[in-house]
Amino acid sequence: MAALIPKCVNGSVYQAARAFCRQEILEKGLCEIPNFLTSTAVTKILSSAERVKGLGKGFRSSEEHNVYLEDNAETTTAVDTVLRTVSFPSSKVLLNQAELQEDCPELLELFRWPGLRGLLQEAFALPKLFCSADPLGGVYLNFFERGDRLGWHFDRSAFSVNLILRECPRGQGTWPPGAFMYIPDSKGFFDANPNFDLATLQSGSNPSSSVGLNPTVVPDLKPGTLYLFAGHRSLHCVSENTTDTVRVNAIFTYNLEPNVSLNQYTRQKFFGS
Ligand SMILES: O=C(O)CCC(=O)C(=O)O
Numbered sequence: 001m002a003a004l005i006p007k008c009v010n011g012s013v014y015q016a017a018r019a020f021c022r023q024e025i026l027e028k029g030l031c032e033i034p035n036f037l038t039s040t041a042v043t044k045i046l047s048s049a050e051r052v053k054g055l056g057k058g059f060r061s062s063e064e065h066n067v068y069l070e071d072n073a074e075t076t077t078a079v080d081t082v083l084r085t086v087s088f089p090s091s092k093v094l095l096n097q098a099e100l101q102e103d104c105p106e107l108l109e110l111f112r113w114p115g116l117r118g119l120l121q122e123a124f125a126l127p128k129l130f131c132s133a134d135p136l137g138g139v140y141l142n143f144f145e146r147g148d149r150l151g152w153h154f155d156r157s158a159f160s161v162n163l164i165l166r167e168c169p170r171g172q173g174t175w176p177p178g179a180f181m182y183i184p185d186s187k188g189f190f191d192a193n194p195n196f197d198l199a200t201l202q203s204g205s206n207p208s209s210s211v212g213l214n215p216t217v218v219p220d221l222k223p224g225t226l227y228l229f230a231g232h233r234s235l236h237c238v239s240e241n242t243t244d245t246v247r248v249n250a251i252f253t254y255n256l257e258p259n260v261s262l263n264q265y266t267r268q269k270f271f272g273s
């Protein structure tokens with residue numbers, strides 16, 4: 001079994017994660033696995049990815065969306081709540097699977113490795129999982145440059161896998177720059193309070209506990225950390241990157257059904273082609 005683990009993965013870390021991931025997802029909706037990727041692989045993938053990006057590949061995506069990831073065009077006035085109407089900006093540069101596959105074979109190997117799917121199945125108690133069949137969106141890289149961020153949202157999918165390759169240095173303020181943060185198990189609260197003033201989430205202090213939410217959590221993610229996340233349960237975002245360090249991570253897309261691809265509209269919106 002161990003022989004089948006890709007060289008870029010720390011085998012003992014992976015084996016240990018198989019044993020604790022389910023409990024973490026049940027308790028926190030998030031399972032962090034530090035040192036999942038070897039530091040050699042982190043360095044190699046980063047330098048290859050930046051070289052490819054330097055050749056002019058990649059797509060800068062900028063959009064406005066509400067917390068349910070509905071963009072302006074999708075937002076109807078039928079349910080005119082604050083949560084549905086307040087929009088947040090998101091922007092980043094994406095390097096899609098077709099652009100990275102030759103230079104970052106480790107990411108393709110990881111994406112197709114049954115062991116990664118097995119980990120996700122274990123964590124989320126899923127009977128079966130399939131690699132996305134999309135030629136651009138199966139595995140892709142995100143680059144958060146200065147000014148980029150991901151606005152507050154709930155994922156549409158119940159599960160996600162995110163591999164951290166580089167994080168921004170932490171500053172002095174309440175919220176670190178370019179950092180993933182989430183309000184654990186907040187879906188019920190926001191469903192019950194559709195007119196909640198989201199501006200309070202933007203302020204410098206942590207307002208969550210005072211209004212009946214769990215306090216906002218900012219996990220201390222490191223290069224090489226893999227994290228599994230139940231992103232439909234917990235409102236989350238990536239804070240604005242106010243530094244010159246580019247945050248880089250890889251997203252792996254799996255589906256409950258085989259042969260799922262993005263439709264043309266979504267592919268255009270996400271990847272620009
Ligand atoms: O980059 C991250 O850590 C979070 C990404 C995320 O929330 C998403 O892609 O939906």
Ligand SMILES: [Fe+2]
Pocket residue numbers: 153154155231236
């Ligand atoms: Fe998300």
